[in-house]
Amino acid sequence: MTTKLKETTKIFISIFPVWSFWYIGILLIVYIISNIFTSEGLSSFFGFGMTANRTYLFVLAILSVLMFTEWALNMGISRKTFYKSLMITGLITAVFVTAVVGIITFVLSFTPFAGDYLLVEDLRFLTEFEYLIFHFISGLLFWALGVLIAAAFYRGFWAGMLSILSGIVALVILIFNEQLLNFFGSLGSMTVYIGFALLIALIFLYSWISYRVIKNIPIKFG
Amino acid sequence: MTLKIENTALTIKKETILTDINLELIPGKVYGLLGRNGAGKTSLLSLIASYRKVTNGSITLDGKKVYENDEVMQHINFLYNPKETGADNDKITEYIESGSIFRSDFDKEYAYRLLEKFDIDTDKAYSALSQGQQAAVTATLGLASLAKVTIFDEVTNGMDAPTRELFYSEVLEAANREGRIIILSTHIISEMEHLFDEIIMIHKGKVLLQEPTHELLEKGYTVAGKAERVREFTENKQVINVKFLGALQIDTVLGTLTPEELEIAEDEHLDISPLKLQEMFISLTDKKKDKE
Numbered sequence: 001m002t003t004k005l006k007e008t009t010k011i012f013i014s015i016f017p018v019w020s021f022w023y024i025g026i027l028l029i030v031y032i033i034s035n036i037f038t039s040e041g042l043s044s045f046f047g048f049g050m051t052a053n054r055t056y057l058f059v060l061a062i063l064s065v066l067m068f069t070e071w072a073l074n075m076g077i078s079r080k081t082f083y084k085s086l087m088i089t090g091l092i093t094a095v096f097v098t099a100v101v102g103i104i105t106f107v108l109s110f111t112p113f114a115g116d117y118l119l120v121e122d123l124r125f126l127t128e129f130e131y132l133i134f135h136f137i138s139g140l141l142f143w144a145l146g147v148l149i150a151a152a153f154y155r156g157f158w159a160g161m162l163s164i165l166s167g168i169v170a171l172v173i174l175i176f177n178e179q180l181l182n183f184f185g186s187l188g189s190m191t192v193y194i195g196f197a198l199l200i201a202l203i204f205l206y207s208w209i210s211y212r213v214i215k216n217i218p219i220k221f222g
Numbered sequence: 223m224t225l226k227i228e229n230t231a232l233t234i235k236k237e238t239i240l241t242d243i244n245l246e247l248i249p250g251k252v253y254g255l256l257g258r259n260g261a262g263k264t265s266l267l268s269l270i271a272s273y274r275k276v277t278n279g280s281i282t283l284d285g286k287k288v289y290e291n292d293e294v295m296q297h298i299n300f301l302y303n304p305k306e307t308g309a310d311n312d313k314i315t316e317y318i319e320s321g322s323i324f325r326s327d328f329d330k331e332y333a334y335r336l337l338e339k340f341d342i343d344t345d346k347a348y349s350a351l352s353q354g355q356q357a358a359v360t361a362t363l364g365l366a367s368l369a370k371v372t373i374f375d376e377v378t379n380g381m382d383a384p385t386r387e388l389f390y391s392e393v394l395e396a397a398n399r400e401g402r403i404i405i406l407s408t409h410i411i412s413e414m415e416h417l418f419d420e421i422i423m424i425h426k427g428k429v430l431l432q433e434p435t436h437e438l439l440e441k442g443y444t445v446a447g448k449a450e451r452v453r454e455f456t457e458n459k460q461v462i463n464v465k466f467l468g469a470l471q472i473d474t475v476l477g478t479l480t481p482e483e484l485e486i487a488e489d490e491h492l493d494i495s496p497l498k499l500q501e502m503f504i505s506l507t508d509k510k511k512d513k514e
Binding site for chain 2: 004007073075078216218
């Protein structure tokens, strides 16, 4: 890791945990309020949080590109280093929010807000571990999509629109992947890992597209 | 260390912004980048700073490609006043700290000394400062970066007259000046001409000239005196500008004076003074415009 990459990543990982705590704090309040006012059974904070984390990672990736690209160039950081740093930060943030949500769920398990079941029912054939892996990996895909869509705003009309469109296609594929995983899950756990492999391949594909889009983006400044 | 811009062109959405730019900039000099609105000054600067990729040609520092090269990019510092500052809640001290993280030559002590001279409260958030104070912070970050290539794009906008004067004197006394290429892009030519060692004039996306300031200003002179006498004296000369001040007429003329002409001017009580860069600039950019 070059010094620049290290320093840029350090800056991000000093900022994002603060933002993440704000997000998780708000999410926790929403969860507790939902728990109080809902008569139907609710999932644990973990199930609740893991689904929301993907959206958070998506929004955070968009904000990161829009807020920090000009700053990075102004600090003499190349787009390539900035991109690498964003991807490392995405991974670290995904681990961070998963861990924090997990710790809070553990603490809540001793309270009336433990939830009626651990996970939401969208992936009913998956084990808890597979569920965790799925949401964690799909969070990374959301991050890559966020980077791609935000970077597309810097490009010309067609490049930008195509990038956004390909982002939407990925979300559709993800939904398809959920169904596929359910199907694989009903067949047996080994086949589930084929679904994960497909998802990881999708992350690599979209990370590569994001890099292609970001690598020559012009910076309009002032 | 030389900043070389060779056969560089920039096209944005099929519109040609810059064509065939060839420049060579060396350390120890302050370059004045002049051009009318839309001439391509900021586009050229954004190419040097890697904010954009050249469509054709190359930009190198010390023979190394500038674009997307971390090692080179940290030595190029592009300073401008941001338009939107409302969300910049970081304290001035944080600006100084992050400058020193990413730029190996950044001199923090020098930065704090400059901020004190500019009378900036370093504990304040950037967004809480006035426009002029923000400009002073931008200027400080540039000067203290000690970057090999330091580019100031209209940074004096918003500064009051005393702050501008202070900035000018700090540019002249900038730390490690002999090892730095300083580029000042400005519209306030009359105030800043004494800073420039060399002038680069851009017009309609092309380099009109790159010349040492003194050589450029030796290319003409101004004649002031009673209107009738001035008219007689400048008849058949290349007059590029005529101004009136009451009964006085001031002509700006391109060319040099012979000793005989100087004697005549003295006999006719005409004042001969050096050419003003601003007048030269207006004339050169206007003439081109007329031709096209």
